[in-house]
Amino acid sequence: MIKSSTVKRDLQYLEISSDGARHTSKGSVAIEHTLTIFVNGNPWVTLFCSPSDLTELALGFLESEGVLKDMGEVEDIVERQGNVWLKLKGQVQSPAHAITSGGGRSSLRELDLDPVPLSERVKATRILELARRFEDSSEVWKVTHGVHSAALSDTREILVFREDLGRHNAVDKVFGHCLMKGSSPRGLFLFLSGRISSEMVLKAARRKVPLIASLASPTDKALELAQRLNITVVGSARDERMRVYTVPRRIL
Template identity: 35%
Template sequence: MSIAGEVGWKTIKIKGTHQESVSEVIATEFPLTLMLDGYEFATIVCSPGELEDLVVGFLASEGVIRTVAEIKDIQVDLYTGFAHIALHKSVQPDQFDHSSRLIGSCCGKSRQFYFKNDARVAKTITSRLEVTVHQCMQLMKKLMDSSPEFKRTGGVHNASLATSTEVLLTRSDIGRHNALDKIFGAMLRDKISAKEKLVVFSGRISSEVLLKTSKMGIGIILSKSAVTDLAVKLADELGITVIGFVRDDRMNIYTRPDRVHGIHPHLQTDL
C-alpha cells in the first residue's frame, strides 16, 4: 500500500490531435479505521496526511470529545491503516448510532449524517469578525495558491483557517469533510481560538459542512463552490455568514451580509 499523498501512474494523455504516454501524478485514497477504546468506531477514506489532526477533528465533530484533553493517547499506524484512540473516560460506540460505519471520501450519500448527535455540539455563532469584499477575494486566492497538492493532482479539497487578512493554516484531503476535520483537529491540538477567525474552503457548502463550521465556533465561511438550500437555512438560524462562488472578482453572499463591508446599503436588507 502506498502511504504517500500522491503517486505516479502511467497515463495516456490526449489534447486535440496530440497523444502521449506520461507518468501522471494522482491523489492517494487511504482507508483509516478508528479504533475507539478497542471498538471499531468508523473507517474514514482520506488522504494520508495530518492524520492525528483528522482523528481529533472527526471525534470532536461527531460529539465524542469536546477538547483534546479528553484523549489519553492516539497511535496512528500507516502501514496497517488503523488509528487507536484511548479516552480518559470510555464511551460505547452505540451512544453515537454509527458504530463501524464507512465515511466515504466522495461528496455524496456515503457519508451518513446524524442530526441528533449534531444537536449536542452545534451552536449559534455570535462572532463580531468583519471582512471586506476585497479581503474575501484575496483570501480565496491565498487558499488556492497555498495548495501544491491541488496543483499537482487536481484531486483534493482545501480548507484554511484565516483572519480577515491572513491564512493561518491550510489542510488538504480527497474528502472535503476531512479537510475541515483536519482544520478543527489542528485548532484543538494547538489551542487556536476560533475568535476573529473564518474558514476559507474549496468545496461545496452542504448542511454537514455548515454544521461543522458551527461546531468549530466559526462565524464566516467562504467557498469557491456552490451552497445547498439546507446549508443556508441552517446558517441563517445559527448566525453564520455564508459566501459562495468566490472566484476572481465575484462572489455570492447568502446569509448575514452585515459582516461584509463594501456592500451597497440598499442590498443589506434584501437577505
C-alpha cells in the same frame, strides 16, 4: 506542510485527443488511504482519505461527531501503521462503520447549536485576497486535480491549511489541528475549495466559526441552516467577485 510526494502517485497514461492523436504522458493521481480510528481498543470508524495528518483527522472527526470536546478527554493517542488509536476517558459506544472519501455524515443537529454571535466583521476585499491565497496554496490539487482543501484564517493570514480526498476530511483536519494545539477556532473564518453542504455549516457552527467562504457554491439546506445559525456564507469567491448568500451585514 505535507510534501505532495506523500499524497500523490506519479504514473504514465495514454492521452487521446479529439483528432485521434495518441501519446503517452506523465502525471500524478491522489493516493487514497483507508484509515481506521480505534477508540478505547475498539474500531470506531473507517474513513477513506489522503494519507496525511491522520491524527488531526481523527481528532477533528471525533470532535465533529460530539465524541470529543477537548484534549483533556484524551489519555493517549498513537498513529501506527496508517491507523489512529485513541484512549479516551470514560466509555464510548458506537458501531463500526465505513465512510467514503467524501464524508457527508454527521450526528450533529442544528437543534443542538446556538446561533453564532455577530461580532466579527470583515471587508469584502479582504475575503477576496484570502481566497486568492487559499487557492494558490493547494499544491496537491495543482498536480492531481483530485483533492479538496480547507483553511482557517483570522482575516490577516491563513493560519492552517489542509488537503484531502474528501471535503469533510479536509475540514476535520483543520479543526483537529486546532484541537491538538489547544487553540480555539472560535471567530476564525473557514475557507473551502468545494461545495458548502449542511454538514459543513454544522461543523462550523459547533466551533462558533462565523463565516464560510468557498471557491464553489452552497446547497439550499446549507443556506437554511446558516441563516438560522447566523453564519455568513460566501460562494464563488474567485476572479475578483463573490456571492454573499446569508448574513451579509458581517461584510463591510
